[in-house]
Amino acid sequence: MSVNGALRAERPPILLVLDANVLVAELLKQRGRRLLADPRLQLTITEQAWSETMHELRKRGRTLAAHNQPLADTIEEAIIFADALVARIPEPQYRDLIVEAARRIPDPDDVPTVALALATNAAIWTADEHFWGGGLAVWRTERLIKYLGL
Numbered sequence: 247m248s249v250n251g252a253l254r255a256e257r258p259p260i261l262l263v264l265d266a267n268v269l270v271a272e273l274l275k276q277r278g279r280r281l282l283a284d285p286r287l288q289l290t291i292t293e294q295a296w297s298e299t300m301h302e303l304r305k306r307g308r309t310l311a312a313h314n315q316p317l318a319d320t321i322e323e324a325i326i327f328a329d330a331l332v333a334r335i336p337e338p339q340y341r342d343l344i345v346e347a348a349r350r351i352p353d354p355d356d357v358p359t360v361a362l363a364l365a366t367n368a369a370i371w372t373a374d375e376h377f378w379g380g381g382l383a384v385w386r387t388e389r390l391i392k393y394l395g396l
Contacts, residue, residue, distance in 0.1 A: 257286065259285070259286055259287060259288040260286060260287050260288065260369065260385075260390075261288045261290070261366060261367070261368040261369070262287060262288065262289055262290065262368055262369055262370070262371045262385065263290050263291065263292070263359055263362045263363045263366065263368045263369070263370050263371070264289055264290065264291045264295065264332060264359075264370075264371050264372075265295060265356065265359055265370060265371065265372035265373070265374060265377070266291075266295040266296075266298040266299045266302065267372065267373050267374060268371050268372055268373055268387060269282075269291065269295075269299045269328060269332065270299055270302045270303055270306075271373070271387075272387065273299075273303065273324040273325075273327065273328055274303075274306070274324065278387075279324075279327060280396070281387070281390065281391060281394075281396060282327075282328070282331055282332075283327075283331060284394060284396070286394060287394075288333075289331055289332045289333065289371075290332065290333045290334075290335050290362065290366065290368065291332050291333070291334055291335065291359075291362075292334075292335060292337070292340070292358040292359055292361075292362050293334055293335070293336055293337060294337075294355075294358045295358065295359055296332070296334045298355075299328070300325060303321050303324060303325060304321065306321065307321030307322070335362055335366075337358065339362075339365060340358065340361040340362045340364070340365035340366075341361075342365075343361040343364045343365050344357060344358070344361050346361070346364060347360035347361035347364060350380035350381060350382070351376060351377060351380050352376055353374075353376055356374070356376070356377065359372075359377075360377070360380060360382065363382050364382070369382065369383035369384060369385050370382055370383070370384050370385070371384075371385045371386075371387070371390065372384060372385075372386070373386060373387065
């Protein structure tokens with residue numbers, strides 16, 4: 247094993263709070279499912295973002311089924327897959343940080359995600375640029391893939 251490989255193996259898991267957009271996008275790709283299943287990642291999500299994810303996945307599934315697209319059958323598999331890997335965190339665990347989170351992000355729908363990141367000292371995995379500049383670590387998918395060496 248190379249020195250870089252040895253160092254990589256010793257890193258603690260990366261604690262991430264998922265934004266719904268990333269979870270939806272990655273669940274619909276094989277590469278994304280491999281990334282989500284990486285044991286070096288510890289994945290969490292707010293109940294609100296989880297509900298948004300499930301709504302969007304099912305909506306896409308209905309659209310695909312209406313057009314006889316084969317991916318429609320895998321939507322329920324994606325939901326089962328995500329349910330096994332992503333810890334849903336109830337609002338009481340980050341409620342005290344909602345006001346602080348609202349100061350850090352312009353989109354009120356994303357305040358719970360920021361509050362959870364503050365409560366757990368986690369980074370946020372998102373594709374939305376409005377998370378930047380709020381004083382929290384933010385990961386984009388391509389950067390995470392590169393960092394993990396995938």
